[in-house]
Amino acid sequence: MASHNLAHIKIDKLEIIGYSVAGEETVVAMPQLDVCFDIGRAPGRIIPINNILLTHGHMDHAAGIAYYLSHRNFCGQSPGTIFAPQNLLEPMREIIDAWSRLDGNKVPANLVGVKAGDEYQIKPNLFTRVFPTKHSKGSVGYAVIEKRKKLKPQYAELTGPQIVELKKKGIEIDYPLEIPIVTYLGDTQYVDFSQLKYIVESKILIAECTFYEDEHAERAEAGRHIHINEFAELIEKLQNEHIVITHMTQRTSLQDIRRILKQTLSPEKFEKVILLIPNKPR
Numbered sequence: 001m002a003s004h005n006l007a008h009i010k011i012d013k014l015e016i017i018g019y020s021v022a023g024e025e026t027v028v029a030m031p032q033l034d035v036c037f038d039i040g041r042a043p044g045r046i047i048p049i050n051n052i053l054l055t056h057g058h059m060d061h062a063a064g065i066a067y068y069l070s071h072r073n074f075c076g077q078s079p080g081t082i083f084a085p086q087n088l089l090e091p092m093r094e095i096i097d098a099w100s101r102l103d104g105n106k107v108p109a110n111l112v113g114v115k116a117g118d119e120y121q122i123k124p125n126l127f128t129r130v131f132p133t134k135h136s137k138g139s140v141g142y143a144v145i146e147k148r149k150k151l152k153p154q155y156a157e158l159t160g161p162q163i164v165e166l167k168k169k170g171i172e173i174d175y176p177l178e179i180p181i182v183t184y185l186g187d188t189q190y191v192d193f194s195q196l197k198y199i200v201e202s203k204i205l206i207a208e209c210t211f212y213e214d215e216h217a218e219r220a221e222a223g224r225h226i227h228i229n230e231f232a233e234l235i236e237k238l239q240n241e242h243i244v245i246t247h248m249t250q251r252t253s254l255q256d257i258r259r260i261l262k263q264t265l266s267p268e269k270f271e272k273v274i275l276l277i278p279n280k281p282r
């Protein structure tokens with residue numbers, strides 16, 4: 001029996017599996033990339049994923065860390081890696097130690113403290129880049145970027161042996177190419193993310209848009225979340241092919257959220273939007 005009623009989205013060959021409701025729980029996994037953005041209450045489906053990318057320490061985003069580690073240990077899996085803002089590492093260690101004592105079994109953990117600007121390898125050609133957000137102390141977002149080497153255009157017509165010959169002479173025949181696959185903003189107030197090229201060009205943007213009604217603008221500001229009017233402004237500056245909305249408030253019905261999105265966004269952007277909601281309502 002699955003522990004959660006998760007949303008499933010498929011974009012080309014990439015799956016996005018998750019659950020995200022403001023104040024309740026947020027966990028967004030991309031199994032093919034082997035990453036899970038935030039962990040919520042650690043739904044069973046995400047336990048095999050090796051890289052957890054935590055954006056901040058709020059309970060609804062981070063509560064599952066000890067269960068994730070303990071369950072992987074129970075199943076004989078490695079602890080995986082939990083990336084989290086540096087300032088969270090000490091309290092995370094304390095929680096994991098406390099759970100180890102409570103459980104009576106040591107919970108192995110591999111925690112990596114991150115800060116904006118850092119980059120970490122996830123898979124041979126896959127990296128995660130950390131950028132700052134404005135939500136809580138040290139909060140960050142993550143982009144996942146594929147890095148390839150591409151043949152310089154002037155060598156495109158060459159045969160295999162000719163390329164080998166050039167390589168022997170020490171000539172650089174290719175150049176590094178970065179393909180930003182996905183950017184996950186986590187919780188944040190409005191920030192002009194268009195200043196970061198890899199976010200602008202990210203194929204998929206997974207963004208919070210918590211509040212929709214005009215009278216909720218103050219709530220958005222107080223909780224450091226994005227309101228639809230700011231969201232509309234933000235995505236106009238970006239070029240993402242797909243925009244997945246997370247972290248919607250329960251104060252507004254899904255029906256109203258859809259209606260307000262349609263009214264507020266340009267038709268071109270509205271067409272790209274997908275809500276992260278379970279296919280079958282609970």
Ligand SMILES: [Zn+2]
Nearest residue numbers: 022023060187
């Ligand atoms: Zn949240």
Ligand SMILES: [Zn+2]
Nearest residue numbers: 056058135187
């Ligand atoms: Zn939060």
